[in-house]
Amino acid sequence: MSNVSRTKARATAAVTSVDESARPLQPNKSDTSGRYTDLPALNPGWWPVAHSGDLADKPIGARLAETGLAIYRDATGTARTVLDRCPHRRMPLSLGRITPDGLLQCGYHGWSFNGSGQCKLIPNFRPGESPSARIIVDAFATEERGGLIFVHSRGIPAGPVPEALSEHGDSQISGRLEVRSPHSSVVGALAFNPGAALGLGLLLGSGEEVIGPRADIAQQQISVVRERLTVDLPRVTTFDAPVKRSTQATIEIHRDTGFTFVTSELPRGATVRAVIGASPVGPYRTMIFWQLHVSGLMGAAAAAATAFTWSLRSRLGHAARVFETVADNADMTYDPVLQALRGE
Amino acid sequence: MNIGEATANVTDIEGAGSRNRSKTITAGFMPGRFALRDAWFPVVHSKLVGTRPVRRAIHGEPIYLIREGGIVFAYEDSPLDRQRGRLRASEFTAGTGCWPALEKYGYVWVWYGNNDNASIDLIPHLPVLPENGMPRYFGGSVVFDCSYELNCENLLDLTHFDFLHSVLTGDPLSEQDEITVSSTSETVTQVRRATNRPVPKGQKWFVRSKSQDLVAATIMHVRSGVCVLNIDWDPGVDVHMVHPCTPESPYRTRTAYTFNPQHCSRPARYLFPTAAHLIGSQDNYATKPQNQLYQTEQTSVADMNSRFDTAGIRYRKVYQELVNRQQKGDFSYRDDGHPGRDVRQELDLDRPRRGGRTA
Numbered sequence: 001m002s003n004v005s006r007t008k009a010r011a012t013a014a015v016t017s018v019d020e021s022a023r024p025l026q027p028n029k030s031d032t033s034g035r036y037t038d039l040p041a042l043n044p045g046w047w048p049v050a051h052s053g054d055l056a057d058k059p060i061g062a063r064l065a066e067t068g069l070a071i072y073r074d075a076t077g078t079a080r081t082v083l084d085r086c087p088h089r090r091m092p093l094s095l096g097r098i099t100p101d102g103l104l105q106c107g108y109h110g111w112s113f114n115g116s117g118q119c120k121l122i123p124n125f126r127p128g129e130s131p132s133a134r135i136i137v138d139a140f141a142t143e144e145r146g147g148l149i150f151v152h153s154r155g156i157p158a159g160p161v162p163e164a165l166s167e168h169g170d171s172q173i174s175g176r177l178e179v180r181s182p183h184s185s186v187v188g189a190l191a192f193n194p195g196a197a198l199g200l201g202l203l204l205g206s207g208e209e210v211i212g213p214r215a216d217i218a219q220q221q222i223s224v225v226r227e228r229l230t231v232d233l234p235r236v237t238t239f240d241a242p243v244k245r246s247t248q249a250t251i252e253i254h255r256d257t258g259f260t261f262v263t264s265e266l267p268r269g270a271t272v273r274a275v276i277g278a279s280p281v282g283p284y285r286t287m288i289f290w291q292l293h294v295s296g297l298m299g300a301a302a303a304a305a306t307a308f309t310w311s312l313r314s315r316l317g318h319a320a321r322v323f324e325t326v327a328d329n330a331d332m333t334y335d336p337v338l339q340a341l342r343g344e
Numbered sequence: 345m346n347i348g349e350a351t352a353n354v355t356d357i358e359g360a361g362s363r364n365r366s367k368t369i370t371a372g373f374m375p376g377r378f379a380l381r382d383a384w385f386p387v388v389h390s391k392l393v394g395t396r397p398v399r400r401a402i403h404g405e406p407i408y409l410i411r412e413g414g415i416v417f418a419y420e421d422s423p424l425d426r427q428r429g430r431l432r433a434s435e436f437t438a439g440t441g442c443w444p445a446l447e448k449y450g451y452v453w454v455w456y457g458n459n460d461n462a463s464i465d466l467i468p469h470l471p472v473l474p475e476n477g478m479p480r481y482f483g484g485s486v487v488f489d490c491s492y493e494l495n496c497e498n499l500l501d502l503t504h505f506d507f508l509h510s511v512l513t514g515d516p517l518s519e520q521d522e523i524t525v526s527s528t529s530e531t532v533t534q535v536r537r538a539t540n541r542p543v544p545k546g547q548k549w550f551v552r553s554k555s556q557d558l559v560a561a562t563i564m565h566v567r568s569g570v571c572v573l574n575i576d577w578d579p580g581v582d583v584h585m586v587h588p589c590t591p592e593s594p595y596r597t598r599t600a601y602t603f604n605p606q607h608c609s610r611p612a613r614y615l616f617p618t619a620a621h622l623i624g625s626q627d628n629y630a631t632k633p634q635n636q637l638y639q640t641e642q643t644s645v646a647d648m649n650s651r652f653d654t655a656g657i658r659y660r661k662v663y664q665e666l667v668n669r670q671q672k673g674d675f676s677y678r679d680d681g682h683p684g685r686d687v688r689q690e691l692d693l694d695r696p697r698r699g700g701r702t703a
Contacts, residue, residue, distance in 0.1 A: 085637055087647065087648045088647060088648055088649070088650075088653075089501075089630075089634055089647060090634050090637040090638055090647065091630050091633060091634050091637075092633045092637070095629070095630075095633060107508070107629070107630060108504055108507070108508060108630040108634070109501075109503045109504050109507050109508075110503070110507040122503075122650055123503065123506065123507055124502075124503050124506060124650075124652055125650075131650070134648070135648050
């Protein structure tokens with residue numbers, strides 16, 4: 001299912017400047033004790049959990065691998081993530097508030113936690129009295145890069161945060177989509193036909209594959225070049241496609257997390273670069289965060305058109321249905337890249 | 345002075361003060377998993393029951409209440425089903441299809457358990473209400489989206505009053521604040537005595553003083569979820585209240601509340617019951633998502649506590665002991681926990697007030 005309201009707000013916002021959306025990477029461990037919690041159900045890596053714009057002056061709730069997360073910005077503007085459950089009486093911390101000094105305060109009794117999960121304030125305590133050091137909520141390693149908030153699935157984060165998207169291109173749109181497909185199928189759909197899956201065929205190509213794939217399969221990363229017909233129109237019996245224009249896209253996939261970059265070229269020198277992160281929410285549900293950068297005048301027009309059509313498709317609930325269909329098809333498709341992703 | 349400097353005078357119960365003991369209690373607390381039996385539940389206000397049936401539930405069992413010849417009957421089946429001859433006739437009605445029911449304090453009380461043990465003496469003593477109840481305006485029904493155990497614990501929870509409801513009940517700043525928690529095999533009683541608290545914003549229209557004393561006495565009948573409260577702001581309103589937490593399902597608790605405000609002007613007396621849904625919605629904001637996490641998250645995780653959670657931990661302990669006893673087939677009431685005992689003194693109803701009628 002697509003998150004219509006959020007996507008609408010994001011998609012209709014359409015074109016934003018790079019400088020506004022980009023946030024500098026801030027070191028995240030200034031006031032933490034280096035204690036982070038594992039998410040053992042996930043492969044080691046950075047998993048996207050929200051867009052930067054989602055975090056304002058209130059905490060938000062998210063799910064990652066069936067674990068509820070409360071994400072917020074502390075007093076320095078740094079994104080923080082803790083378990084969405086107060087250790088006192090299990091109230092979701094995402095329903096609380098952020099205190100002026102940047103603590104995440106539970107909405108039930110007011111217990112307040114810092115970015116490393118340590119309880120720093122219990123309202124009824126006398127002035128100067130500190131809560132026990134044993135009162136801790138699980139905290140997760142969090143980084144913000146290129147307009148996305150990432151959580152690492154291991155207590156000791158390793159590996160670089162995926163490269164910032166905002167450094168590429170001129171015009172950016174972004175969106176999210178919740179699909180009822182397992183994470184592996186979603187990654188398969190992104191590796192096989194990202195344009196059709198996300199409804200971005202005019203920018204990435206979505207029709208039949210005419211050339212390729214040329215795959216470079218490495219241990220951590222898979223890179224594949226595919227050339228597809230730009231639009232996926234039905235053919236009349238055995239006649240050739242009515243529109244023969246094709247688009248070549250380079251797809252780079254991180255094997256552990258499925259974090260995907262897609263690059264393609266438009267006429268008149270415009271380039272398209274898409275970043276797509278997929279995070280498993282449950283055993284058969286995946287949240288997809290995507291961003292699109294398009295350069296050049298033509299790119300700006302294409303971005304505006306994409307924002308409009310994405311908004312329409314999301315409102316109609318079409319976007320999630322299409323993605324789920326592509327994901328189901330990818331499961332039943334023979335393709336060297338998909339075979340590699342499946343470990344065959 | 346802050347509540348942190350208060351002394352929590354805890355009645356001596358085996359292991360109650362032990363940190364390990366409380367950890368065990370909070371880890372094993374599984375609200376909504378067990379239906380405590382052999383208790384009277386106030387399911388509806390008497391004045392709401394007429395010739396048209398009213399449906400209520402206890403632990404998921406349906407109750408159709410109807411007045412026939414001036415007497416209230418509580419059936420297991422709807423009138424239509426009874427006409428068709430469809431009778432549930434469960435163990436709770438001993439095969440008759442009719443629940444034991446009677447009227448007292450303005451409520452219809454229904455017995456949930458073995459009919460042979462249903463005694464009128466086991467109805468909780470409610471000295472805050474007249475025997476025949478209050479006028480209809482002073483009662484109402486709040487439905488919470490949580491199990492009744494969490495609702496009961498919420499009523500015994502001091503710090504959430506100071507944080508979540510501070511506009512109406514006041515913040516924790518007091519010159520002196522003393523909390524006493526005691527319990528029997530069936531009840532948990534908490535009495536809070538605070539002096540010179542700032543008058544909360546919600547009461548400033550009625551109270552001309554800058555500070556007030558507070559005596560808040562709460563008696564929780566663990567088996568039935570009936571809560572009797574005497575919250576006395578002096579000067580200010582003295583709220584006598586009955587707050588039943590009737591378990592309809594693990595996700596739904598009905599509170600057929602009755603207010604009996606004292607020592608206040610007529611407008612204040614009539615205005616106070618309107619606070620029920622305001623306070624109720626604030627509580628539901630917390631207990632609804634809380635309930636889901638207690639129902640679905642692993643129950644071996646122990647909740648963490650501060651020293652202000654004594655009453656809540658005590659509630660969990662008494663509740664768990666009742667569950668353990670009933671799982672072994674012991675549904676009896678022990679002498680110390682008789683629900684019908686006189687609780688006037690426990691509620692401190694006769695204490696002299698300094699402010700008289702000021703609200």
